[in-house]
Amino acid sequence: MFPFSFEWIWDMSHMVFHGGLWYALSIIGLGMTYCILKSVVDTVQGKGGDGHH
Amino acid sequence: MKKAQEHTAPKKYGMVIDLDKCTGCGACMAACMAENNVPFREDETDKNLSITWLRVYKLTNGKKFPNADVCYLPRPCMHCEGHHGHSPCVSVCPATATDYSYDTGIVSQIYTRCFGCRYCMAACPYHVRYFNWWDPVWPEGMEKMLSPNVSVRTRGVVEKCSFCFHRYQIAMEKVRYEGRAELAEDEYQTACTQACPANAITFGDLNNHDHAVYKLKTHPDAFRLLERLGTNPKVYYISSREWVRRQGDNYLENEGKVVAKAH
Amino acid sequence: MSTVKAKDDGAGGFIILFFILGFVASMILGWIVFPKLLYSQKEQPFNFDHAIHMDMVGACESCHFFRDDGTFSGIPKLAQCIDCHQDVQGFTKDEEIFVNEYVRNYREVPWLIYSEQPDCVYFSHSAHVLSGGMECKTCHGPIAETETSRPYEYNRITGYSRDIWGKSMLGLKKNPWDRMKMDDCAECHRENGVKQNSAQTHKGACFVCHK
Amino acid sequence: MDTALIPEGRKRCPLWQFVLFIAVVGAVLLWGVYAMILCWLKGLNQTNMNNAYGFALWIWADLAVIALGGGAFFSGFLKYIIGKDELKNLINYAVIIGFICYSSALLILAIDIGQPLRGWFIFWHANVHSMLTEVAFCLSCYFAVLTIEFIPLILENRQIDKVRFFHNLSHNMHHIMAVFAATGAFLSFFHQGSLGGVAGVLFARPFGFREGVLIWPWTFFLFTWSAAACGPCFTILITKITEKVTRKKLVKDNVIELLAKISGWMLLTYIVAKIIDTWYWAVVTAPEAGFTMMDFYSNNPLYGLWILFLEIVLGGIVPALILITPAGRKNKATLLLATVLAVIGVCVNRWVMVLQVLAVPVMPFESWFMYAPSWQEVATTILPLAYGAILIAIAHRYLPIFPQEPELNPVEQQAG
Structure with a gap:
């Protein structure tokens, strides 16, 4: 799973597989980070009160 | 540090089992169990739940007396080479707990790595892989008789025949101590080979011209189990009986005479 | 907005203090409490002075030798020690314990082996020392210079010696003998081109170091 | 009592009815949990699996719920990527059903391994050539995506929504949901496929083995396709069942019909591919290994040609034909029949690709291996159903899952 683990090899199949994996994980991670940070900023700016958009 | 390692030609350990000699006595099974710390249960009636690295199958020709005939077929792990080490079980293991060595041709199983998904068991058509459904329990005092050369397995992992690889490791110690380059044929033999009273099992390096198995595998009556599936096993069988050879693989009706493939 | 801000300023100090306290607490937990919880200590049966023995016998091989079948003797058995230690030599308390409790009763000393690997590991001294020409020190460190036996530490969960994971909780190492994990064996094997013959990993096959 | 939690403008059953339902289903759940704990503490000897059946009921259940949970990724794909906007009225529920299916699948996998404490090895020591590794990675990642899709629904609860931060979070997550949905579709394509690959790559198991392209056997694509269809x-x-249980209409017919139509065409194309695959396997792949097709369907007490008929004709062709004809999907009875048949069809397919693969004797001197699950296996397989029913009940009661519900079920203004 990580480049320092014994099973890791820098070959095509590993790069494709882990490339896909880390790509998906980063989208999920970055997406959620964005949502949470933006929500914090929005809340501080006083948006979204009273349940109205 | 010296870089002079053991630069010897890759070996391909394998077996040739002469089915015409096998009497089905089961000495190989007993020797294997004792050698490899194989756990057993009080009630072993259900063979699908117990562990037998080497299992002797009974084959029948399905005919009535006086033409009835039986054949006993010992089945260790075939240590399939597949295509460049791509044996059925090795590539499917998700945690790299099983591996194929280009140096010895042996398919290893690491019990401490295995987490018991059993995918390898589904992959193996020979049923050589066994799951530890229970924790091993030895009769009082017997745990002191366990071999320190083979690690004991716990509940929930898969195990299988290793061609007594620990014997190779031990033999190599002496080879290094004496400063030799190569292991002699008789220095590394599996427990089942030595236990067989009929000398039905021959073990050695299939690549080595001087080893007995090298010649035996080219015997006209030699065959391998399920060869046409592409498993490329390293265990050969010899039988002079056509019906036995025919049971070594699946054939459609009207398929030609059974001849060993070139290998 | 201004009221909200004023409130924040009041709470800010507390939050920072809380954070610092939490940080310190977790550091103490991670670096002091956790290792104590994870590892237990045992003392060796009595102290062993490697340095003094080295002065007497001269080399590691005098006591830690290869047998004729190529296997390694490891920690000497009583039979070897007896040659010199039939009677109490010198004035240390440890020597007294050794002779009176073990030699006189023909009892083997239950030494705790710092470098003991788990059951699934196969290690060949002949491959490393005889074929590889490695020094004892490379893996065992300067143990020959020690005068006292340090306490034996073992993992409470696995029962393995702490020398396997190493002293550093993060598993970091400076010297080759600081850690004896699979990756350390693999690293050295890779550097020296030892049997990179695995079909799966193109590194060392499992059945080089495993049994 | 819990009116403050119930979404505005929607009618719910009395609390005692709800609690009674949870209690009854909860009893079944506890039975399953008990069996699960037995398996964890005592090991897999609690099952009737054996050395011939390394995979059994659980792996089938796993494959089946994942196929059925495919509705989440495919309707997400249709809504966010293809742009079928009507599906917004069903997507919430599809997400919840998917969440239940995938969490169940992960739970089953956690029970199914011999050394659960070492389960993380599949990630840490991953062998990327194993289909199971791909399954584990994509499954976990996709479960994360489903959780992300589920969170905004939870945040829409009346009381939670009052918290400004949660309200904003829900809003922001909705805003970029298409990104998550696309990632989910990408992940689903691979794990649905690799589940198909699990049996398809077993080249020494002639019943399961399929040829294919690169590293992927044909079953890889067939599984993805069938999951998207079924x-x-x-x-x-499940929506129809929910409507029956709650005694009200929750989704408009045109939404259901749109999804049914797409499903029908997916199913039809899938079943054509499946027939070609089966035919090629029967006349080329199997004979190369020395088997006739009938070797796989005779000489045993269970597996006959009927199972092929059930899977392909009853569970494939029939529902596909019903769903692609407008009359078929407009008629409530035939629509229901078609969905039931399609679900049965895909479940039979998964059963065959797990259990029949292992049942077929490969060495000529062996005979068929049969197996019946132990009660612990059955209980742990029913466990997800109970868990799903409870989660759906809670979600439906307290969350505004169906956007069209207030319109379809106007609530008269009541005093007090």
Whole structure:
């Protein structure tokens, strides 16, 4: 799973597989980070009160 | 540090089992169990739940007396080479707990790595892989008789025949101590080979011209189990009986005479 | 907005203090409490002075030798020690314990082996020392210079010696003998081109170091 | 009592009815949990699996719920990527059903391994050539995506929504949901496929083995396709059941019909591919290994040609034909029949690809291996159903899952 683990090899199949994996994980991670940070900023700016958009 | 390692030609350990000699006595099974710390249960009636690295199958020709005939077929792990080490079980293991060595041709199983998904068991058509459904329990005092050369397995992992690889490791110690380059044929033999009273099992390096198995595998009556599936096993069988050879693989009706493939 | 801000300023100090306290607490937990919880200590049966023995016998091989079948003797058995230690030599308390409790009763000393690997590991001294020409020190460190036996530490969960994971909780190492994990064996094997013959990993096959 | 939690403008059953339902289903759940704990503490000897059946009921259940949970990724794909906007009225529910299916699948996998404490090895020591590794990675990642899709629904609860931060979070997550949905579709394509690959790559198991392209056997693509076809059928089926249980209409017919139509065409194309695959396997792949097709369907007490008929004709062709004809999907009875058949069809397919693969004797001197699950296996397989029913009940009661519900079920203004 990580480049320092014994099973890791820098070959095509590993790069494709882990490339896909880390790509998906980063989208999920970055997406959620964005949502949470933006929500914090929005809340501080006083948006979204009273349940109205 | 010296870089002079053991630069010897890759070996391909394998077996040739002469089915015409096998009497089905089961000495190989007993020797294997004792050698490899194989756990057993009080009630072993259900063979699908117990562990037998080497299992002797009974084959029948399905005919009535006086033409009835039986054949006993010992089945260790075939240590399939597949295509460049791509044996059925090795590539499917998700945690790299099983591996194929280009140096010895042996398919290893690491019990401490295995987490018991059993995918390898589904992959193996020979049923050589066994799951530890229970924790091993030895009769009082017997745990002191366990071999320190083979690690004991716990509940929930898969195990299988290793061609007594620990014997190779031990033999190599002496080879290094004496400063030799190569292991002699008789220095590394599996427990089942030595236990067989009929000398039905021959073990050695299939690549080595001087080893007995090298010649035996080219015997006209030699065959391998399920060869046409592409498993490329390293265990050969010899039988002079056509019906036995025919049971070594699946054939459609009207398929030609059974001849060993070139290998 | 201004009221909200004023409130924040009041709470800010507390939050920072809380954070610092939490940080310190977790550091103490991670670096002091956790290792104590994870590892237990045992003392060796009595102290062993490697340095003094080295002065007497001269080399590691005098006591830690290869047998004729190529296997390694490891920690000497009583039979070897007896040659010199039939009677109490010198004035240390440890020597007294050794002779009176073990030699006189023909009892083997239950030494705790710092470098003991788990059951699934196969290690060949002949491959490393005889074929590889490695020094004892490379893996065992300067143990020959020690005068006292340090306490034996073992993992409470696995029962393995702490020398396997190493002293550093993060598993970091400076010297080759600081850690004896699979990756350390693999690293050295890779550097020296030892049997990179695995079909799966193109590194060392499992059945080089495993049994 | 819990009116403050119930979404505005929607009618719910009295609390005692709800609690009674949870209690009854909860009893079944506890039975399953008990069996699960038995398996964890005592090991897999609690099952009737054996050395011939390394995979059994659980792996089938796993494959089946994942196929049925395919409704989530496929309707997400249709809504966010293809732009079928009507599906917004069903997507919430599809997500919840998918969440239940995938969490169940992960739970089953956690029970199914011999050394659960070492389960993380599949990630840490991953062998990327194993289909199971791909399954584990994509499954976990996709479960994360489903959780992300589920969170905004939870945040829409009346009381939670009052918290400004949660309200904003829900809003922001909705805003970029298409990104998550696309990632989910990408992940689903691979794990649905690799589940198909699990049996397809077993080149020494002639019943399961299929040829293919690169590293992927044909079953890889067939599984993805069938999950995309049958998953939405399951979503429709569960929606219809929910409507029956709650005694009200929750989704408009045109939404259901749109999904049913797409599903029908997916199913039809899938079943054509499946027939070609089966035919090629029967006349080329199997004979190369020395088997006739009938070797796989005779000489045993269970597996006959009927199972092929059930899977392909009853569970494939029939529902596909019903769903592609407008009359078929407009008629409530035939629509329901078609979804049930499609669900059965995909479940039979998964059963065959797990259990029949292992049942077929490969060495000529062996005979068929048969197996019946132990009660612990049955209980742990029923466990997800109970868990799903409870989660759906809670979600439906307290969350505004169906956007069209207030319109379809106007609540008269009541005093007090």
